[in-house]
Amino acid sequence: MKISELASRTGTTPKTLRFYEDAGLLPTPERAANGYRTYHGSAITRVQFVKAGQAVGLTLAEIRDLMAIRDDGRAPCSAAMELLDAQLADITERIRDLQAMKKDLAALRARALDLDLADCTPESVCHVINPGPCTCQEHRESTRVAS
Amino acid sequence: MKISELASRTGTTPKTLRFYEDAGLLPTPERAANGYRTYHGSAITRVQFVKAGQAVGLTLAEIRDLMAIRDDGRAPCSAAMELLDAQLADITERIRDLQAMKKDLAALRARALDLDLADCTPESVCHVINPGPCTCQEHRESTRVAS
DNA sequence: GAACACCTTTCAGTATAGTGGAAGGTCAAG
DNA sequence: CTTGACCTTCCACTATACTGAAAGGTGTTC
Numbered sequence: 001m002k003i004s005e006l007a008s009r010t011g012t013t014p015k016t017l018r019f020y021e022d023a024g025l026l027p028t029p030e031r032a033a034n035g036y037r038t039y040h041g042s043a044i045t046r047v048q049f050v051k052a053g054q055a056v057g058l059t060l061a062e063i064r065d066l067m068a069i070r071d072d073g074r075a076p077c078s079a080a081m082e083l084l085d086a087q088l089a090d091i092t093e094r095i096r097d098l099q100a101m102k103k104d105l106a107a108l109r110a111r112a113l114d115l116d117l118a119d120c121t122p123e124s125v126c127h128v129i130n131p132g133p134c135t136c137q138e139h140r141e142s143t144r145v146a147s
Numbered sequence: 148m149k150i151s152e153l154a155s156r157t158g159t160t161p162k163t164l165r166f167y168e169d170a171g172l173l174p175t176p177e178r179a180a181n182g183y184r185t186y187h188g189s190a191i192t193r194v195q196f197v198k199a200g201q202a203v204g205l206t207l208a209e210i211r212d213l214m215a216i217r218d219d220g221r222a223p224c225s226a227a228m229e230l231l232d233a234q235l236a237d238i239t240e241r242i243r244d245l246q247a248m249k250k251d252l253a254a255l256r257a258r259a260l261d262l263d264l265a266d267c268t269p270e271s272v273c274h275v276i277n278p279g280p281c282t283c284q285e286h287r288e289s290t291r292v293a294s
Numbered sequence: 295g296a297a298c299a300c301c302t303t304t305c306a307g308t309a310t311a312g313t314g315g316a317a318g319g320t321c322a323a324g
Numbered sequence: 325c326t327t328g329a330c331c332t333t334c335c336a337c338t339a340t341a342c343t344g345a346a347a348g349g350t351g352t353t354c
Contacts, residue, residue, distance in 0.1 A: 004300070014301085019342060034350055036301055049272040056252050056276070060341070066273055075267040077259070080275040084256050091249045095242055102238045105203050109231050112224070120222040125196040126213055128227040129203070151330070161331085166312060181320055183331055207311070 001039045010047040017047070024064045025050055027071070057087050148186045157194040164194070171211050172197055174218070204234050 003014040020026045026046055029037040046067075053063035062083055069076035112128040120127045150161040167173045173193055176184045193214075200210035209230055216223035259275040267274045 002301080013343090015343065016341085018302095023341090034301080036350085045277070046272065049277040052277045054341095055248075056255060057248055058276075066276070070272045076273045077262070077267050077275045080273045081256070081259055084252055084259070084275070088249065088252050088256065091245050091252065095245045095249065098238055098242050098245070101202075101204055102235065102242065105231055105235050105238065108203060109228070109235065112228055112231070115224070120224050125193065125217045126223045126227045128224045128231070129205075129213070130192070130196040130199045149331080160313090162313065163311085165332095170311090181331080183320085201311095 001041075001043070003037050003039070006039045006043055006047065009044055010051070012047060020047070020050065020060075023060055025060060025067060056084070057091060058083060148188075148190070150184050150186070153186045153190055153194065156191055157198070159194060167194070167197060167207075170207055172207060172214060203231070204238060205230060 001009075003017055006012075007014045007017055017026065021028065026043065029039050029043065032038050049067070050060070050063055053066070054060075058066075066076040066080055066083070069079055108129065115127055148156075150164055153159075154161045154164055164173065168175065173190065176186050176190065179185050196214070197207070197210055200213070201207075205213075213223040213227055213230070216226055255276065262274055
């Protein structure tokens with residue numbers, strides 16, 4: 001199997017596969033007499049593993065480390081479980097952060113509906129986003145609207 | 148006010164402030180006779196606006212665009228509202244994606260607890276993450292454990 | 295033998311929001 | 325007069341996962 005066949009069978013591109021090889025995610029394949037990479041079926045599973053790892057948010061580096069353990073002759077299962085746990089904790093935190101941000105956004109939006117456009121002065125750039133105005137004198141001088 | 152004072156007053160660094168200036172987020176400040184940047188109080192509000200925008204997930208480019216509208220003499224409030232709405236939609240989607248990923252992760256983890264370590268064969272690299280094994284013959288030949 | 299699809303390599307660029315460091319100028323204290 | 329803390333500019337680099345393009349070799353078909 002040549003590189004573009006592997007690519008189409010795994011939903012990637014030849015470019016990406018060469019990149020994975022450089023990144024240590026795929027073993028250096030055999031070469032045909034003309035120098036073309038020649039893959040056999042197992043490469044498909046490899047690429048699928050990369051995609052499976054990515055699907056659960058692992059970085060290529062993490063995936064590569066799991067591959068390395070496997071290629072070392074050991075089962076990477078316990079390392080994989082640790083990664084899954086770390087990933088779960090990480091995602092949980094990111095969800096929490098995003099929900100907090102969403103709450104802030106919604107509050108900002110709700111507050112903005114009560115604001116009068118005419119009240120929006122240059123001091124805070126925009127009162128929708130930046131609630132606190134700057135009342136210093138030099139500011140009023142410097143940011144006076146040109147037109 | 149010199150750059151490091153502005154930095155400490157806004158919780159940033161001089162480096163970041165120069166970067167913001169280059170990025171069009173801060174107006175080019177006046178210079179003292181020795182070439183030092185000289186800020187007045189309004190710069191604090193500017194930087195705070197940048198931070199307020201970042202806090203709700205706006206990119207520096209989006210924040211810069213709002214600034215530009217303001218510096219153009221118009222109130223950026225309606226543009227800001229649009230950004231807030233877009234941001235809300237975006238965050239909502241990202242939360243949804245993360246929750247889906249979290250569900251997958253949890254399922255993978257639960258399934259892994261029922262798996263026998265001895266069943267983890269090289270074909271799938273790791274059965275914890277990659278469920279489907281590769282059964283092709285050439286694979287078994289090529290990935291035979293060395294040790 | 296020319297066209298076209300495919301393969302090879304290498305270098306560089308994408309996006310984001312900065313950070314690090316070098317080389318040099320300035321200023322106040324001791 | 326030197327030390328140290330600032331300031332200036334500019335260039336390069338961080339991380340991540342690719343992508344684009346150039347320049348050339350290969351293989352099949354018409």
